[in-house]
Amino acid sequence: MPANSDPRGQRALRLGVGTALCLAVGFGLDLPISMVTPVLGVLMLASMNRPLSLKAGLGLTLVLVFTTASGLFLSPMLRHYAFSGILLIGLGLFLAFRFGLRGGNNLVCMFLIIGLTMISAAGTVDYSLAVTVIEALTKGLLVAVLVLGFCHWLFPEPAGAPAPPSSPVLPAPEASRMAFRATLVVMPAFLLALTDPLGYMPIILKSVSLGRQSCITAAQGAARELLGSTLLGGALAIVFWFALRLSVNLWMFFLWMLLFGLLCARKLYRLSPTRHPPSFWLNTLVTLIILLGQSVQDSVAGKDVYTAFAVRMGLFIAVTLYACLMLRLLEPQSRAPRKPRFFRRHPFRPLKRS
Secondary structure: OOHHHOOHHHHHHHHHHHHHHHHHHHHHOOOOOOOHHHHHHHHHHHHOOOOOOHHHHHHHHHHHHHHHOHHHHHHHHHHHOHHHHHHHHHHHHHHHHHHHHOOOOHHHHHHHHHHHHHHHHHHHHOHHHHHHHHHHHHHHHHHHHHHHHHHHHHOOOOOOOOOOOOOOOOOHHHHHHHHHHHHHHHHHHHHHHOOOOOOOHHHHHHHHHHHHHHOOOOHHHHHHHHHHHHHHHHHHHHHHHHHHOOOOOHHHHHHHHHHHHHHHHHHHOOOOOOOOOHHHHHHHHHHHHHHHHHHHHHHHOOOOHHHHHHHHHHHHHHHHHHHHHHHHHOOOOOOOOOOOHHHHHOOOOOOOOO
């Protein structure tokens, strides 16, 4: 591949600059649940190597509204028939993950999962809270679509850049097994969020990220990838927080996010190669944004930031360890068939011809 057609540099710049812009717009305009905007921005910038047209962007927004609104219909059942509602949400999560693994659109799959978890949990407390979450997701997606187009105009794909490989379509039995495993990863965080949906919203986002990552992570390196990226994201959030305290304003918030976003993007796109796969660095960046964004909102609300961060980080680690356990327990054991003991002790030997 010619040097001028290598798209990795442009993609890393788009991811770093786009993440910082989504963060600045989300917190600068004080959008509802501001951390959702940069999270959606990261997922879109990492998965799309072309801008969306206005028609496609509006269509995607309508898809988001309809898919996330599915959680509103399940909220009354969760309030009045909790066990049946939980079973229906588990079935919906399984079908949503299976849809993505069988070649469906990954963004639509993610919106379905968020609607089934975040929206339905919020609706059990207050209908207006669920509507606020849908509003936050819709506004965050619109900002992410606009930032995606701006970053593609600012850093276009090089001429002759190869198209990214399409996601493999798994066979039906394998897709069902992995979808069941991802559902088990998300369900405990959802059940915990039913006790306090607004307080445990970051845990749901983290579990959704882990569920999606469990679909592409082998059990052999699950602890290193899932737990390592969670711990690294938490450590970067701590460094980011103390760096931001040097000068607390939106401009410095943008610049620090640009720096941390570019550092993760260089690793993700192999400009600075590591032994970790791209999903490790994507999960690290998402964890950083969730922890940092919630800490900023805790600070604005006058809460004890350090205690809340310690509790939240502990829950993140617990959810991640549980995800690693599910990957280990539900990984199929592929062992070579063992020979009978008689054949191992007394192998047949060819007869020698005289």
